[in-house]
Amino acid sequence: MAKKKHPPVSVEEARRGIYIDFEGTVKDPASFLGILLVDGGDVPEFDQPVFEEALWPVARHHRPAKKHGYAPREADLKETFDALRERAKSGSRKLFAYSEHEIDVISERIHCDSEVQWWQDNLINALPYAKAWKKRHHSEVEFKKDKKKPLSGKHTLDQFLNLIGYEVPALLRSGNSAQRIKYVRNMLKTHGGNYKALTPVAKRKWTNACRHNWHDCEGLRELMLRCTRDIP
Numbered sequence: 001m002a003k004k005k006h007p008p009v010s011v012e013e014a015r016r017g018i019y020i021d022f023e024g025t026v027k028d029p030a031s032f033l034g035i036l037l038v039d040g041g042d043v044p045e046f047d048q049p050v051f052e053e054a055l056w057p058v059a060r061h062h063r064p065a066k067k068h069g070y071a072p073r074e075a076d077l078k079e080t081f082d083a084l085r086e087r088a089k090s091g092s093r094k095l096f097a098y099s100e101h102e103i104d105v106i107s108e109r110i111h112c113d114s115e116v117q118w119w120q121d122n123l124i125n126a127l128p129y130a131k132a133w134k135k136r137h138h139s140e141v142e143f144k145k146d147k148k149k150p151l152s153g154k155h156t157l158d159q160f161l162n163l164i165g166y167e168v169p170a171l172l173r174s175g176n177s178a179q180r181i182k183y184v185r186n187m188l189k190t191h192g193g194n195y196k197a198l199t200p201v202a203k204r205k206w207t208n209a210c211r212h213n214w215h216d217c218e219g220l221r222e223l224m225l226r227c228t229r230d231i232p
Contacts, residue, residue: 036217049075057195069214133227180205
């Protein structure tokens with residue numbers, strides 16, 4: 001794939017942007033997607049379409065005590081991205097993700113070259129903007145590769161969030177979502193998809209995986225706002 005250009009992004013475009021983030025386990029197709037945008041009145045609109053059918057029972061039945069940062073629902077991946085594309089086009093909103101992971105997943109799972117090309121042309125990778133911002137304003141800060149995450153590079157989202165002062169509760173920080181999703185998936189499969197068989201531990205793991213996804217989306221939005229506001 002040719003190297004993608006990184007056009008200027010204004011504060012208003014970052015404010016009105018649609019932010020997406022996949023969650024899942026390393027060796028399996030992405031389980032669900034977080035989608036965040038802020039509409040009129042600065043009210044966040046959050047959605048979490050769940051594509052993995054094995055997880056639909058928990059998406060359908062689980063109701064945590066607090067709804068903030070939790071919005072899973074059963075969904076079809078292509079229908080979700082068709083609607084998301086239309087939302088972006090009709091509302092003249094830019095789409096943002098962190099790194100190339102999201103476009104890689106889209107390229108693998110949407111089997112229409114013209115649609116994939118649209119996403120390749122329109123889904124903005126926030127990482128180059130974050131790197132440029134860090135180089136300009138925090139060149140003295142050195143990010144280090146986490147030895148516990150051999151597949152991750154040095155410039156991880158959590159390090160940028162720390163740098164801008166975006167606080168993620170300790171329980172919801174990066175590194176645990178994949179094992180949480182796998183734990184819930186395995187328990188559901190063991191019990192034939194019976195939600196009632198999930199233990200309180202499994203339900204808590206699911207809730208925390210979803211709320212971690214919320215912070216990835218909201219934190220990414222705050223990062224892009226910082227990067228655009230700090231342009232000299």
